Amino acid sequence: MLTRKGKIILVILLFSLFGVLAVGFTIVTSLPLAISILVLLFSILFWKPKVHVNRDVHIDNRTNKIDVELSIITEPYTSIEICDELPLGSILEEGSYCRNAITDSNGGLTLRYSVRAFKPRLTWNNVYLSICHPLDLAIKRLKLPIKTTVMLDVPLHKSIPIKTLKKLGIVSRGYMEPVIDRVRPYAIGDDFKLIIPKSLLTPGGPRVKILSTEDFTSFKNKILILAIPSMLYCVSDITKSLVEIILYNILHHAKLNKYEVRIIIPSIQVLDTKWVAIDNRIHEYLARIGKALCNSMDINHVKLWIEKLREIESNVLIIAPMDSLSRLKNMLKYTEVRGLHITVIKYIVPPSINYLPNSFRDLISKIIEEENNELKNTVNELKKIGYVVEVMESVGL
Amino acid sequence: MNGIETIMILGILVLLLLVLGRIMKIKTKSFHSYFDNIQIVYKGELKSLNEIIINEADKCLNKLGVKNLKKTRYTYLSLFRYISNLKLIKAMYHYKKLLDFCKGHIDVKEAAEHFEKLRSLCGSE
Numbered sequence: 001m002l003t004r005k006g007k008i009i010l011v012i013l014l015f016s017l018f019g020v021l022a023v024g025f026t027i028v029t030s031l032p033l034a035i036s037i038l039v040l041l042f043s044i045l046f047w048k049p050k051v052h053v054n055r056d057v058h059i060d061n062r063t064n065k066i067d068v069e070l071s072i073i074t075e076p077y078t079s080i081e082i083c084d085e086l087p088l089g090s091i092l093e094e095g096s097y098c099r100n101a102i103t104d105s106n107g108g109l110t111l112r113y114s115v116r117a118f119k120p121r122l123t124w125n126n127v128y129l130s131i132c133h134p135l136d137l138a139i140k141r142l143k144l145p146i147k148t149t150v151m152l153d154v155p156l157h158k159s160i161p162i163k164t165l166k167k168l169g170i171v172s173r174g175y176m177e178p179v180i181d182r183v184r185p186y187a188i189g190d191d192f193k194l195i196i197p198k199s200l201l202t203p204g205g206p207r208v209k210i211l212s213t214e215d216f217t218s219f220k221n222k223i224l225i226l227a228i229p230s231m232l233y234c235v236s237d238i239t240k241s242l243v244e245i246i247l248y249n250i251l252h253h254a255k256l257n258k259y260e261v262r263i264i265i266p267s268i269q270v271l272d273t274k275w276v277a278i279d280n281r282i283h284e285y286l287a288r289i290g291k292a293l294c295n296s297m298d299i300n301h302v303k304l305w306i307e308k309l310r311e312i313e314s315n316v317l318i319i320a321p322m323d324s325l326s327r328l329k330n331m332l333k334y335t336e337v338r339g340l341h342i343t344v345i346k347y348i349v350p351p352s353i354n355y356l357p358n359s360f361r362d363l364i365s366k367i368i369e370e371e372n373n374e375l376k377n378t379v380n381e382l383k384k385i386g387y388v389v390e391v392m393e394s395v396g397l
Numbered sequence: 398m399n400g401i402e403t404i405m406i407l408g409i410l411v412l413l414l415l416v417l418g419r420i421m422k423i424k425t426k427s428f429h430s431y432f433d434n435i436q437i438v439y440k441g442e443l444k445s446l447n448e449i450i451i452n453e454a455d456k457c458l459n460k461l462g463v464k465n466l467k468k469t470r471y472t473y474l475s476l477f478r479y480i481s482n483l484k485l486i487k488a489m490y491h492y493k494k495l496l497d498f499c500k501g502h503i504d505v506k507e508a509a510e511h512f513e514k515l516r517s518l519c520g521s522e
Binding site: 004010014017018030031034038041042045231232235236322323326327347349353356357358359360363364367368371 | 405406409410412413416417435436437438439441442443446449450453504505506507508509510512513516
């Protein structure tokens, strides 16, 4: 693609050629001129820079952090804009996945950033490059299919903590050590493992530990998730990632604690998983749910389910993206159901906004500020009428 | 000019037309694919960057006195009634450029310049 400068030069060259011909120079002068101009024109039009791109990834399994390094080698001192495509299931942690810079004397340029993964398998697909002609006459835009796949051992006990889950008592149940309730003298039939070794030497005879008789069945061992569909899931990868994080955490803890989970997505095509005990196929569940989330909200079904929540004996969590919240609030206002946990997904503007000119960036910032104020008001209203609301907004969950 | 020269000049003219045709055909879309991801929730609806810009430009033109712009967006003839208002003609020029940006015909930087100029015209009203 030609730049504005390139187009002007091209048009001038063409008209000069036409002028030379029109004035009536002899073929000896006009023909070489015409050929050289045409060669120049075609060289601009069909200019294709040589680029070599390599993606290196360094995985830190301890923190789920992946350091990515994109090395580009092309002509020296060339202006390049490079953007990497973030894989789904990851969140940008450090640096930027886009860079606009001039290559060094060897034609090299490096882009470094880090992402945090919450899925065991991440795939990068494309690299976007925009290379300027050395004379700034043309810009070449390339989409290079450089595929990289990494496998991680997502540490099960290091899932991302979410306040709402703690409030629901889901997180704290994991890995609970047995608690000694009291000690009593040994009686026939007691488990030998429970005998206190020191007590064998004491005059009163052996004593055994009596573990806490906490009745686990009294806890609600079911989690119902009502995930409100929204178009925001379809357009914002970050929003989708955040929801996946929440769902992943819930499914994971449900698996650890042998809870049953039921996920309902009241979209045009209602998704209801029924009560399921989560096994090792967490990612299969996530894939099913992910597809259903990107849809229009079915108001009648949402109303129906909110009313049903009264009768269901389980922990309930409503996940609603920012754009569906006001409609949800209007529904919740007129029901008698109170005290539910609502996790709101705040829209996060992609970092590519930083590459926009100032005036556009300011315009978007102004709109976001207005929307955030409205979101605050809606959240406050929900809190006032008796709901527990948590807003998810940042990558540092 | 003899016969050979005429043929050569005609040949060069044909080539020239081909090259010009090629330039005209080139889509000057320079709006990066990753800008397409910029979508904002505005008044409960998802809006793309283009929609936000045009919405703002519409507000701006409304301030200047152009009403029912949606009907007249593609029929600039109706603007003849504003011919005496130079500021409005300038504003319409910038507005048209922003529409070009939405169609992908101009660069984001150029569009930003037109946007700034349009806003300055509204601000000074």
